Amino acid sequence: MNEVEHPPEEVALPTRDYSWLNGKLIAGATILLCVLLFTLLGRLFWDVTLARVASCPLNLPPIGFTMPGPGFQPAQAAHPLGTESSGRDMLALLITGTPNSMLIGLIAAAIGIAVGTMLGMAAGFLGGWVDAVVRICSDAVITIPSLAVLIVISSYVSEIDIKSMGLLLALFAWPGATRVIRAQVLTLRERGYVQMARLSGASTPEILVCELLPNLLPFIAATFTASVSGNILAATGLEALGLGPSRVPTLGMTIFYAIRGAAILRGMWWWWGLPILMLMLVFTGLFLMAIGLDELVNPRLRGSGDA
Numbered sequence: 001m002n003e004v005e006h007p008p009e010e011v012a013l014p015t016r017d018y019s020w021l022n023g024k025l026i027a028g029a030t031i032l033l034c035v036l037l038f039t040l041l042g043r044l045f046w047d048v049t050l051a052r053v054a055s056c057p058l059n060l061p062p063i064g065f066t067m068p069g070p071g072f073q074p075a076q077a078a079h080p081l082g083t084e085s086s087g088r089d090m091l092a093l094l095i096t097g098t099p100n101s102m103l104i105g106l107i108a109a110a111i112g113i114a115v116g117t118m119l120g121m122a123a124g125f126l127g128g129w130v131d132a133v134v135r136i137c138s139d140a141v142i143t144i145p146s147l148a149v150l151i152v153i154s155s156y157v158s159e160i161d162i163k164s165m166g167l168l169l170a171l172f173a174w175p176g177a178t179r180v181i182r183a184q185v186l187t188l189r190e191r192g193y194v195q196m197a198r199l200s201g202a203s204t205p206e207i208l209v210c211e212l213l214p215n216l217l218p219f220i221a222a223t224f225t226a227s228v229s230g231n232i233l234a235a236t237g238l239e240a241l242g243l244g245p246s247r248v249p250t251l252g253m254t255i256f257y258a259i260r261g262a263a264i265l266r267g268m269w270w271w272w273g274l275p276i277l278m279l280m281l282v283f284t285g286l287f288l289m290a291i292g293l294d295e296l297v298n299p300r301l302r303g304s305g306d307a
Helices: 022-044 090-126 129-142 144-158 163-170 174-188 192-199 204-240 251-260 269-297 299-306
Strands: none
Touching: 022 090, 022 269, 090 129, 090 163, 090 174, 090 251, 090 269, 129 174, 129 192, 144 163, 144 204, 163 204, 163 269, 174 204, 192 269, 204 251, 251 269
């Protein structure tokens, strides 16, 4: 009797996980990459020494724009984005000032996230009086008007550079990260793999570093991205008041000099408009990255975003 031949069963091929391909994350990273390429390539193809005072003709409008009033010279191809009243080239200011402003935010965010991660993990995992002390300190710092305190501190500092500016902002950058990490640790410490690590005799530092920290990395990345944006905004606010670095160009200090030079009244829109445009690009990129990272680690947000 002939056996009935059955068709071979189809073998299911393994599918790749493309959940990390978040549109907002990719768009934000692309914007920031373009900004970084602009600053890096600009140093290769443009003379950044033109960002110094009295290195260019005064009050030149950008190429293709007419003079806003008397006392202005015609646009020159040697300065495509124009110059300001101190004789500094706007293109050179953008090339050198953008990474300086971003570096301030990175320094403050890195310190704030490092401190916040350590305190949040300790408070969430240990609990008890450690949790109480950390919560009280973080809540107290959050209630303090940080901008007012930073203005007072900055006014008493004789000379502010990029590093000291980042350190000042870091004083108020850790409470938010502490609360986020603490909340995540409170949910993770009851997971099965943490209980198994406890039963196997792992020490508290081993559990925190080997078990909890790898699972917290997506939350840390999302919090870090949002913190960079917030610290750049805070630094720009201080610099717009004249309390920023005076020896190196930044976007905020360029806006301050434009305000002091009455650029709005004189019609010199490029003096204050171009730095604001660059800040908008940086903020948009960081915002999209933060939203994208948040959707990756939060299934509810990811589901609503896909819908």
